Amino acid sequence: MNDTKENILVVEDDMQIRNFICYSVRNEGYNCKIAVTGTQAINAVLNESVDVIILDLGLPDIDGIDVINEIRQWSEIPIIVVSARDQDKEKAYALDMGADDYLTKPFSSTELLARIRVALRHVKRRGNSIKQTVIQVGGLRLDMDKHLVFLDEKEVHMTPMEYSLLSLLLKNRGKVVTTAAIIKELWGPGYGQDTQALRTLMAGLRRKIELNPAKPRYIMTEIGVGYRIVEE
Template identity: 60%
Template structure:
């Protein structure tokens, strides 16, 4: 029950799904509140110390995308979208608007809770007084302070662009990053939207860190959306 201090708001107008999520959260030790409309969600977000938002996009009084945009005006709380909308452009739009993750219905309680734990780890890192310098996933490690990377204890020789891409993924470990977000962060806002350079850079990085680049262990492709560094 150690996670009970984390208060999660479930915004979902389907009572059955709302109950399913609420039960799963409480069984795992979280404290959950629920709202079935955008208006009631905003009221709770303003009045309660919510730490994580689970948000359905199809609300009766507004589009969930508007909730994401409004919350991002004043809060960095993790936002996980849970929606029946499975189009790649819908997922990318939600992530670009500020959502941290996206789960397509139907989903299992196990997957939902795993995504929540990843989001809470990010929350803890962000709230720490000293920024984390060393990150590790499996046998892949990065030292942000020294700008060094290691695989199985051996130093990797990455180009500056390869390092910047890997560092960005490590800082957002477990989160899906859209291609446009990665391009903006790695190349800058004036680069444009051409994804060919990103695909080439990703292929070069995978050749250095993956045993089998065709079946990556560390950096997985979220088809039509972007990439994610797995959180083991």
């Protein structure tokens, strides 16, 4: 076993899909481990070294959601869900349960590899710094100690709500934060599912940090699911 290679665990019961995912992953220089059932997946995470999990939700033994739940009890390993379930509800549910990313089948291997890179960077970042107080993404910088936001070295004035929203997304950069999670964090759990206030707040924030809100550089919309700040 080569220790320098990252280990990707592919949990998928369909052989053809498993094959091409593994091929793509290996081709990219990662180690590929295979699990066909949810139980195998959980055992693999427990007993072997795994850096990223690629998880299909429709498994023969237990539901993928339960696998996420189980793993999240004791591990922060990035989980990328690949699923044929295309409903937004299911996507948001998997993300809220602790999945880091979600790809709907059919997807291209380029897309999958890009998501794996993001996930691995996450792991590295988590290992490197104990506590980050400054987050820099492109020209955007968030100073959490001073509560300040800079865009291309110029300070941007933010309302408290805009600041909370931006820092929530930046802390989870690379990950989709679901609409429900944002609303719960910013307005409290009793606020319900009214997305209008969030859309308005987001529009205000984008006008401060994006040159063209219809072609955002930083905050991407995952329609029907939530928002994500890109890392590169």
